Amino acid sequence: MDILLALKTNAVSVVMAVLALLLLWKIRGKRNSFDRLPPGPAPNPLLGNLFQFSMKEAYKYYLELSKTYGSVVTIWLANTPVVIISGYKALKETMVGLGDEFSGRAIYPLLMKATYGYGVLSTSGHRWKEMRKFSLATMKNFGMGRRSIEERVKEEAENLVEMLKKSEGSAFNPADMLLNAVGNVICSIVFGHRFEFEDPQFKSLLRTVNTYFAILSSPLGQIYNIFPRLVSLFPGKHHQLFKDLEEAREYCKREAQARMNILDPSSPQDFIEAFLLKMNEEKDNPDTEFHFDNLVSLVWNLFSAGTETTSSTIRYALLLMMKHPDVQERVQREIDEVIGQDRWPSIEDRQNLPYTDAVIHEVQRCMDIAPIAVPHKMMCDTKYNGYVIPKGVMVFPLLSSVLIDPNLWKNPNCFDPENFLDADGRFQKNDAFVVFGMGKRACLGEALARIELFIFFTSLLQHFTFKAMVPPEELDTTSINCSFGRMPRTYECYAISKK
Ligand code: HEM
Numbered sequence: 001m002d003i004l005l006a007l008k009t010n011a012v013s014v015v016m017a018v019l020a021l022l023l024l025w026k027i028r029g030k031r032n033s034f035d036r037l038p039p040g041p042a043p044n045p046l047l048g049n050l051f052q053f054s055m056k057e058a059y060k061y062y063l064e065l066s067k068t069y070g071s072v073v074t075i076w077l078a079n080t081p082v083v084i085i086s087g088y089k090a091l092k093e094t095m096v097g098l099g100d101e102f103s104g105r106a107i108y109p110l111l112m113k114a115t116y117g118y119g120v121l122s123t124s125g126h127r128w129k130e131m132r133k134f135s136l137a138t139m140k141n142f143g144m145g146r147r148s149i150e151e152r153v154k155e156e157a158e159n160l161v162e163m164l165k166k167s168e169g170s171a172f173n174p175a176d177m178l179l180n181a182v183g184n185v186i187c188s189i190v191f192g193h194r195f196e197f198e199d200p201q202f203k204s205l206l207r208t209v210n211t212y213f214a215i216l217s218s219p220l221g222q223i224y225n226i227f228p229r230l231v232s233l234f235p236g237k238h239h240q241l242f243k244d245l246e247e248a249r250e251y252c253k254r255e256a257q258a259r260m261n262i263l264d265p266s267s268p269q270d271f272i273e274a275f276l277l278k279m280n281e282e283k284d285n286p287d288t289e290f291h292f293d294n295l296v297s298l299v300w301n302l303f304s305a306g307t308e309t310t311s312s313t314i315r316y317a318l319l320l321m322m323k324h325p326d327v328q329e330r331v332q333r334e335i336d337e338v339i340g341q342d343r344w345p346s347i348e349d350r351q352n353l354p355y356t357d358a359v360i361h362e363v364q365r366c367m368d369i370a371p372i373a374v375p376h377k378m379m380c381d382t383k384y385n386g387y388v389i390p391k392g393v394m395v396f397p398l399l400s401s402v403l404i405d406p407n408l409w410k411n412p413n414c415f416d417p418e419n420f421l422d423a424d425g426r427f428q429k430n431d432a433f434v435v436f437g438m439g440k441r442a443c444l445g446e447a448l449a450r451i452e453l454f455i456f457f458t459s460l461l462q463h464f465t466f467k468a469m470v471p472p473e474e475l476d477t478t479s480i481n482c483s484f485g486r487m488p489r490t491y492e493c494y495a496i497s498k499k
Helices: 002-032 058-069 088-097 109-115 125-141 147-165 175-190 200-216 219-226 228-232 237-259 271-281 292-323 325-338 347-352 354-367 399-403 446-463
Strands: 072-077 080-086 382-384 387-389 394-398 464-468 479-482 486-488 493-497
Touching (some): 058 394, 088 394, 088 399, 109 237, 109 292, 125 271, 147 175, 175 200, 175 271, 237 271, 292 325, 325 464, 347 446, 354 446, 394 399
Antiparallel strands (some): 072 080, 382 387
């Protein structure tokens, strides 16, 4: 019996060893086929460079690598090569100069879970071009960058101020109110209506977006993106998220279906209606990208990308104001002098508020919300800097490297609005302000985000002074997590009315 058992165990060990050798051989073969990739640290045969850095702040490792290997570096996430591009010059030459070649979107399992390869954010090639062109044009028609969008943002800013007034005197966490206000702006564009704060559908959508970003930005999200099948076998928060994402998609579908029979071709009332009209227009084209799957994912893309990013930036802005009360005071002085207390801020005020404008830009620079943008993918084999980056390879544009480059900023390592001011105190633009990305895949909602940041921030500081529950020097301004995106901390604070 013992001999039989020993033979069995040995046979299993031999099979395992052969399988491991085959796997290593396959991986070696794959690695050798990428022999003209840019240089990088030596990968482990099975795990690549995975355990050489902290999943919590991978971008710091990438920054270090660029110091050793230069502006194009290859790392291996297990069996997958990733080319990291850093520095303003290299990013401009690739993302802008070779814009088409670098315009693909990497197949990120967590992005795919929410969109199934449809929509704008996680698609490439023809589909992406069609969705992007349509989204930009439609949002422009609904006033993106023009007055009517500004009116929607103002309405939400006024609601937000009223809501904060109710918390007068007691400490509160502003995170949900900010998410609610920013979420309502995108709802009014996409769904044509806003929600009440307590609306259960709205709450559920916002919770899903928030959890989605939290998981995307966490080590769990990173591991899932590398080993999706394996991680799916284990219990964890991701399973509930996947259910919630399905519900969010169902809601978007219901919103679209409800409009099918009430469409007025002469005046679409919202983004969904504009898409449905385009679907009608193209119904005889068998290759059209204007179909239900793209609509549902596109709506989710706009809602998710447009909510968490802007609201967490405002949350971070208020945190920095509490950390730097002198800056907060100077912003309030400028707002008092230019706008006063008797009217609401509007976008035309921006040119007369150079210090406030500089502060908003500096908040975004310091926050560095998307250190590696949203990962790209090569659309074809491309020569760059003497290397060949093959079609399909994932690319991380390391935006962080530009935002903290000492050659491009006066004071790159701390919060200093002077980074955006000239010697006469005028606002000074800087091309190294790349928080919205660079080139063809740069943020589709940049114009909207800029209006929101300005109107929300100035409206809040016009009415309140924000104060922390601890002395400024004890306030922690580091992020909770940072991988795909950066999540600033939540906190409790006081909003002291200025009147
Ligand atoms: C503070 C606010 C925001 C920041 C910092 C930001 C930043 C970014 C960045 C870095 C990217 C990726 C660029 C790349 O792949 O190279 C991106 C993409 C995108 N953003 Fe934003 N974003 C913000 C707000 C918004 C808003 C309000 C919307 C809503 C309309 C939006 C919609 C999108 C979409 C749809 C994409 C994908 C574009 C594509 O793949 O072609 N973003 N954003």
